Amino acid sequence: MNEEELKAIWKKNENISHNSFDFEALKQKTLQSQEKLRRKMRWELFVVILLYILFFPAIFFFPKLLLLIPIYIGLWYWYLWEIGRIYRLESDIQNFDNFKEFLLVKRKFLRGYFKRTRLTYFAIPFIFTLFFVVMISFEEPSKNPFGFLLALFSAQAISMIGLEMNLWLVYRSPLDETEELLRQLDETP
């Protein structure tokens, strides 16, 4: 067998016929698909709102926690923004000039996402501690500050474990495959 024979075999694909497509149905499915994506985003938003609601009882015991709400809003807004970027990147692959460019952007984003998420692990306890120190410096705390700090750090530890698992389960695999495809593109036999 030679190259011409290979191409001749491949040309047999041209014998394949196709029936007519239902383009109106396709259009509807495309819209439905986008709507489902929006629904998923709305679900994420619902979870965030639910977390806010769960946060409220703590305010009755520590009213000054109200001042932490802007930080919480900022963090969750950032989280939703990151999630949105992932969805957009995955669904707009046609905007890239070539496949390698898409892979490079995806890898950069995923690596950045890992770094940014982990950076918040370190930043949040410091922000909370600083906030707490500033607050108790004005008056004598009525509650045991160590108990409060312990609760904050416990919540932080739980969220760290949860986020690490989320990164591992959801984003590690796409990152590894992106790396592998880039390696395949660049490898020379």
Next chain:
Amino acid sequence: MITDDFEQTIKSNVGILHKLCRVYSNNATEYEEMFQEMMIQIWRSLPNFRGDSQLSTWLYRICINTALNFRTKTNKFKKLVPLEENITINFDFEGEKDEHLKKLYEAIRDLKPIDRAIVSLYLDEKSYEETAQILGISKTNVATKLMRLKQKLIERLS
């Protein structure tokens, strides 16, 4: 108007979609899902086609990107929401009754994902330059890879 353009584009280039779906899918369900995903991507991007390259090259770029990305999406967790109902695409696989063609597809599917794209483009008479442009690698790299891949396929099918 866009619907007409889209319909025309798909009808006249359905072979590209078919071949890439055959190369990258392992079963009929995957084939249909991938085909549908390619059509969705084409539907979304057709209004942005500027005519800088040939329509077929542009379609290859979108379909290869979709196929290679589709592989990553099907693992573990899908990022995009899967469609519940697939549109029935009644392909008549007349061509694949041919044993040689079946074996060729099998041989291509045994290659690495990127190599499958290079071979498909080569068999469809795309130049090294077009292949390099679609994948984002150098012409030299395409030529080197192809030399090895052609040899591998010929040995496998001989």
